[in-house]
Amino acid sequence: MTTQRWTVGRCTITSILEEQIEHIPPEMFFPDTTAADVARHAWLVPDFADGEGRIALRVQALVIEIGGRTVLSDPCVGNGKRLAVAFWNEREWPFLERFADAGLAPDRIDTVVHTHLHADHVGWDTHLADGRWVPTFTRARHLYTARELAWCEAGGNPGVDHVHEQSIAPILAAGLADVVAEDADLGGGLRLEPTPGHTPGHVSLWIESDGETALVSGDFLHHPVQCAEPAWHEAGDEDRELARTTRRTMLGRAAASCALFIGTHFPSRPAGRIVADGAAWRFVPER
Ligand SMILES: [Zn+2]
């Protein structure tokens, strides 16, 4: 399944899959845990973990069609990027082909929203043409927060120092970039909310249409197991304590709002509801 689509009021949200990886030892992403810790949460099986407590994760972009606009959130790893993470390094995915299969075209995108500037959230903003990194979404305004731009330019991405040069500088040079506030109202039912901790200027995206609401998480949580275990930090969280506080605040808010919650790295069934479960929460995916 490479394309999934949900409706929120009169808005449609389409997931374009780059890759889903199954049977990952959870300690690769959650260093203080084991597969046995994950396996205690039986509701994760089979959509989010296997019976042995190994997790699945995906990289996907979301296309949000609302009020005549076509907005892209977090355009994945991209092709041909040299990256420290082995399973992202110099890959060739049929991502743009899947984009076309979903009835979309890069020049239909008018806005690109980045929850943050890790390498797996900016990749398709550029692609190689005649040996140069050039913009892919040539008619889109690409939105960045000032803190994320500064963090990325200073080499914030662990183990790789050319994310800014390859994936962001060409957008700035082409005049396609806008710096926006971390709580920016993007108009037409789209609004950013600061969700710091994973990275300094991390934001999440609220979507409202006809009285219905959705929340695109970004990386304030990575996997549904963190609904039950919000204290589990992810290996890439820069400020673990702040990330924990953000997770608890946002999980509470998502549950209270009954918003359609879309986990940016959630595998298999990434959209659903956050519901209270004792002192924590659980994720109930849309069927
Ligand atoms: Zn990240």
Ligand SMILES: [Zn+2]
């Ligand atoms: Zn990520």
